[in-house]
Amino acid sequence: MQCTINQQTKLIDFLQSKMDNKKKKNLKDKLFGKENKENVGFSMPHQYRELEDMLAQERSTKKRLEEELAKARAALKGNSMDSRDTPRASRTPLLPRTPMPPPSPRLPQTPQNKRPTPIGGEKTPTQHHSSSRQRMRHSIPHRWLTGLQMHGGRCAGCLGSIPFARSAAKCQECGKTAHIKCSQKLPPTCGLPVQFAQHLSKDRTPNSPEKGPSSSNNPHCVMEGWLKMPRSEKSCWDSCYISLEKDAVLVYDSEPSSTTQPRARVSLNRVGCSTTVMSTVPRSELPTTSSVDLPYILKVEIRAKTAGGSSDMLYLMTTNFEEKQNWVTALESVVAQLSKGEGSGGADEEYIQADCLLTLDQPSTLDVNTIVFLGQATAVIGAAEGLFSFIVDDAGNLKSRSRIEGLTNVHQILLVPSAGVALFIAGMDNLVYQIDVGSLTTSAEAMQLTKPSISPVRVEPLQGCHLLASGTTKAGQTFMCAAASDRICILVWKDLEERFSLCNQYSTQEPCSCLHFTQVSLIVGAEKFYEIDLKTFEIEGTYFYPVTLLIVSSLSQSTVNFCTEISPR
Template sequence: IVLQRLSDLENRIGALTATNSFLEKQLKEANDRKERLEEEVEKWKGEVSELKAEVKKSEERLLECEGSAELTNRYLLDENSKIKQQKAEIRCELIALKREHAKLLDAKQETPHEAELTALREEVAALKEKLRVVETTRKEENRIKSEPMETTEVASLLEELATLREKIRIAERQEMRLKTLRAVKEDQCALNKGNDVSTQPSRSEYFVKEEGCAECERLKEELVSLKQNQSVESESALKEKYEKMERELTEKYDMQKAIAEKLQKELFEAREKNDELRSAMRILDEQCEKLMELKKRAEVGRKKAFERLASINEKLNELRRERDSHQQKDADHKRLLQENERLTKKIDYLSAELRETHTDYREELSKLARQMSETKQKDATENESFAIKVEMLETEKRQLEATLRSLQRHIEQCKGECESRAKEVTCLRESQSKVMEENAKLRDGLALAITKAEKFKEEVEALKEMNSVINRELSKAKDEKSDAVIRADALQQAFREKERLVAYLQSQLHMRTCNKIKRTSSRSTLISVASESSVVDVEISEYDDRDSGTRGRAVVCSVDEGPVRPDSASLTRSTGAYVSAARTPQPLSSITNRSESSANTSVAPTPSRVGTMKHDIPHRWKTFLLLKQAKCIACYEGLPRVRHAMRCTECGLMAHRVCISNIANTCGLPEQCADYYLDSYATYSTTTMSGWVKLWRSDDTTGNKWRNAWAVITDQRLCFFDNDGLASPNDGGSPFLTVNLDRDHWRLQMQSVLDVSVKGGVSKDSLALLIELRLARSSLYMLAPTVQAKQRWVRALQTATDRRMFVQRRPSASSAANKMLIALDAPLNLTINCSQMLEEWLLIGAQEGLFITQLTSPRVPFIVAGLAAVFQMELVSDLEMLIAISGLQRQLVFMHVSDLYDGLKSDRPTVRPTAISSFSGCHLLTVHIDRLNNTRYLCVADPDKINILHFNSRLGVFTPYKSIATNEPATCLLSIADGIVFGADQFYFVDMKTVMAHVVVVPGCPSDYPLAAVSISDGELLLAYHNFGVFANVNGNRTRPENVDWNRAPLEFVYAAPTLYIVHNDTLEIVQIAEYNGPNSRTLLDVRDFYRCHCAHYIGRGRSAKEVLFALSGGDRTEIHSFCGNTEKTVFGTLKRKVTSHGEMTAHGKRLKV
């Protein structure tokens, strides 16, 4: 029955497991569909809110998962303690039974009979058989329940088996004691028979035997009762355990069934949600279409309204002109009426005056007549005088009559004019009435047009406002979407880390019994010492791998380019004609020709032209804080950690902030297009290169600023010719400028700053095409024709730099020795951020959590529960405190070393960290100790400021003290004697007495980005910038006169006196700093070593101060390497290196001559 139940349970478990996997697949598919839908409807506000809800839900689930893990851990610890207590009680009972059994054996004076011994043997055999059956049953049950059982149940079953075996051993020991008692009895019987001289009667002997038999019978009954009680108790315990296991299996079945139902319900909800999203998307699309139609209609109406307004304005202007003319005519009419009235009045006045004059003349004539008659009568002599007077009067009369006739004619003329003016006035009145009627009609039409125009204007304003609101909402939705995408990326990263952690834990069933890591089991594949012949091969293969993996994102979309013409006045970059090559290599046709064989052979023909493709989709750059090592897509140099960089939110490309202008609009280019256009342009060589460039030297005294030149790289020489024909060996031409790339002192200047000293004759767009070579006493500027050509030249010069680093490599006996400590292959490859030595233990802080292993006998690291992703750790030895930056939010936590040791002693190591205040988003920390005041400070950097915490000895914790704002995220934090030094936009020194920051200004240093500050001695610092380093003190005074130029763009610096480790993108350079002998001391010694490493990262110190640990990470492998000086070589033994077929040396073999 038990086996049948177990088989049924096994079938149910298998069915539930299959159902669970199927539901997980469906849930994964549903999540994928959901993500696609979310990406499709990400332009609208509703989708952003849903993304927020999803992000919040994911955070809650993540918190619930972490909480459930802690609860499960506590439950397992409680169960383990209970099992230990039960085990102790069973041991006490077993000891009590042993004591009772010993008392019974001591009480026996005679041995039992043969029948009793046989019965005991049979009982022991039966007990063994029962135990064997129980053990086989337990094994079968363990085999069946091994998958769903918890670790505590397996441990309890193992303990029960141990107790049963112990009982078997006890029974065997009892049997052996009985056998020894029997042998003693036989010996006594033999002695009694040999000395049969006893005088006791046989009856007394019989009574003694009978009394001994009765005692044996009583002991036998007691033994049988004890065994029966023990068997009953064991059977009852087994039954109880069977029932308990059956109940647990039933509960687990119910739980899994509930989980399956819950998953089905969530799946149904997800499907319903997806359907709702689809319907919402369709509704939104319809609304968008309607809005677009309304917008189009509104635009058409707006255009019509504008046209109507224009026509109405023209009519209004015409009407205004007519109104002005009418007003002028009205004024003329009024003036004419006034003139007519004036003339009428004048005519009346003249008529009255004429009548008066006529009457006066008549009266005067009558008087004259009377006078004449009187004069005729009075004096005859007076007739002559009167005659003369009469003549005179007649002449005056004739004159007056003529005047009167002229006046009459003038009056008649005025009357005619008045009549004509009256007719004109009537005509004008009629036209005025018509114009007034037309004006009334026009006013009505104008009022209607104005109302319509106002209405259209209001509609246009409403549409503009609606458009602005929609644009604001769209921009807000885009910002929220980008923030949600960033949070979703962070959650996805956390989810991937959890998945990796789950895979890691699943691969480790018994963490304490892990096999040791054999030092000779695998050789390092992530570090090598490159030979001269393998430098270019490795460089080409790395570029090919990188380009083939990312060419779908940034492909060269124009192959129709021409060389730089000699008559071109200046160079400008046109983004419409070509785009940046970004990551994809491409030949430059006639601009750049390469020879793959040697300089003596002819230039290889250009591959056939496939076609011209243009792609113009701009990237959506967003600033983010870089916490992992990455590479710039434009300049192929590494991006420093804890520094702001630019990342495209759509395609994920990363670049320096000053390099994004060199990347063309190739966002979202399909990979199939890239593959098609790259088939004919995939083969190239970086050993030989040529092409037209514009050249300018800073020490040119001839005045020929920019000069066209044909540049050639061959045999590690950079030559410049006036003509491309002179570069041929047959022509025998000589270059006008040659740079020996192996021997001459030159350096490729990394364009990491905005200040470019060469500006004359170069347009702003052409600055992205500029290449700067720093020579010993001057600078050489090359202006490439295209961005693609510049990237090819940069890559060729970087290859030459790597070759020169190998040529200048001079390792000595005191150089750092390399040894691989741990190698972890997938799925055990951890993303390691930091490490900390704790006696013989090595604490490893990774993205997956906190892990621990031993360096004396390295094993696969096992996890320490209680901490999520660990970014940095700092051990304060005198306080016995471990401080770390941990969690998805990069919180600041601490734990005591004693608690850590207590947690490590358990079967499941667990720590319980305590948060320090509410700091989050931290990326750097350091501890500063003030020796004079015996005070400790904790300095923590986040993207906006540096927080300084003070240790409160009374509370035993760090409390906030002060904060210093920064313009850029701090790239380094260094604790020195009097304060701390940090680098942001510049290097700053903080005096802990005043807690004030002042800039460390070193005279003679050009403007550049700070990377790291390294303490060389008590009063000397190495301030490392992006392109160079300078030795100075905290006041900015130089301690050594020369600057140190870096061969490649550095990423990290580690100093273990006198060795300086410089981490580049794919290389690790090891140099030695000269001893300080005064202001004229040398900077570096001639000792220099060079390793080719894959994604090297400094994680911490080893067992001594000079031992430096680096983590190297590849796609499926992670290695931890130790570098130390000559003093530590005796610990690790002789370092052996193997030489490959190309003369390449690995990190495990001595250098051999090939």
């Protein structure tokens, strides 16, 4: 028994010593082992040693090159200082000219000093001149700023229309306006005149399919180049060589020679027809054409003025915006010359007649946005430069009277006769201001020597607005609606306070493009047409994509035409 106790005691002591010497492993021990453990047999890989040797060699080479560069810079600086101290020689030759040294013998051509020979042999003076012109580059990118279009315009890229209250990109420097997608494809020609930009574009792309002005010997050819025309089913486009003459468009399958006959000839001077050049083509006319190619298509429409005449349409697709602009300009100039010539189709009686209502007495530099009449002889014009008053004579001629201080960058002027106030959208932030009509009329009738000015009051909390409208209900209440990029606000006129007060507002997915008040409701055109009841402010919507509203009559029972866009956006 005593022997068993002694053995168990020894076992307990042994286990206790083991527990005292055992140390808990941490993350370091698990990753790298214990401190007393030696990594036996570890050696650096052979490839790693070679990389280290190469790195050391490159470092030494870099150090040597830096020293040589510093010495060369010091020597060059010393030579420039010596040349500054040396007086410049006189331009008048006082001594006889020294003879030219004999030409040095040419070295044998080796792979080190051999120059590549251009294709076609040695360069001629003409080739050298064209290459020097090709090096002329103008690369000043536009500084585009995206925002709502406050008035309709034309895209500088695809030459399409930019509707009112639609997002567009405008250059802050040169003022060009373009669609947001088209602005990314325009060349960097900010601040460059259009004619000079076209000249540089032709020199910069000598191998372009569009050759610009005719290089052939035909004196009647105005422009020629490779374009694309649709097939009979308008699903595919074929490359054709187009030659624009002074009265027709010739179509060839290949680049013509002096004996080549055209495949087709489209006359631009048909009797009894009117010729129109359209820079944009709607999707409905070419439904099978890709939407990516649609901005590069232009159309020449020859339409008969009578029902029995023959009409024709010519679709052309260019490769870029510069080429499209050149062709549209050339076609428009040819059509304009034909309309002025004797015996042309444009010399027939006009089938569109227009009456001139207003005319400025002299060319004006104002960027006009809106105009209102304060009587029969006074008109107020809101422009980007500010607010101006004009005198209107019996013939409709506008004569400048004075500039009215107090507002800048006037976008819209709205007269509210029932409230006796005038509303303005002005300023860089498109804020809404109001002023009494009597004060505005007094300032508009004043002459420039008196320096007329107004003190408008801001309508809170409106900002960022682009469209105003007002109306009166059957109950005699006067409402005003202000549209911004993502909302519309309805305000009611308070007679006692003599101001507009906000009563309701709605959010829209698209900017509002048209507003119209009836005697009981408000019609709003945003992503679709809405009708808001002015008594309960309940709203109902349709599924048409609106463009504008046309008021046909101003009588009590007027007719409103809804202009919508049915085709896909």
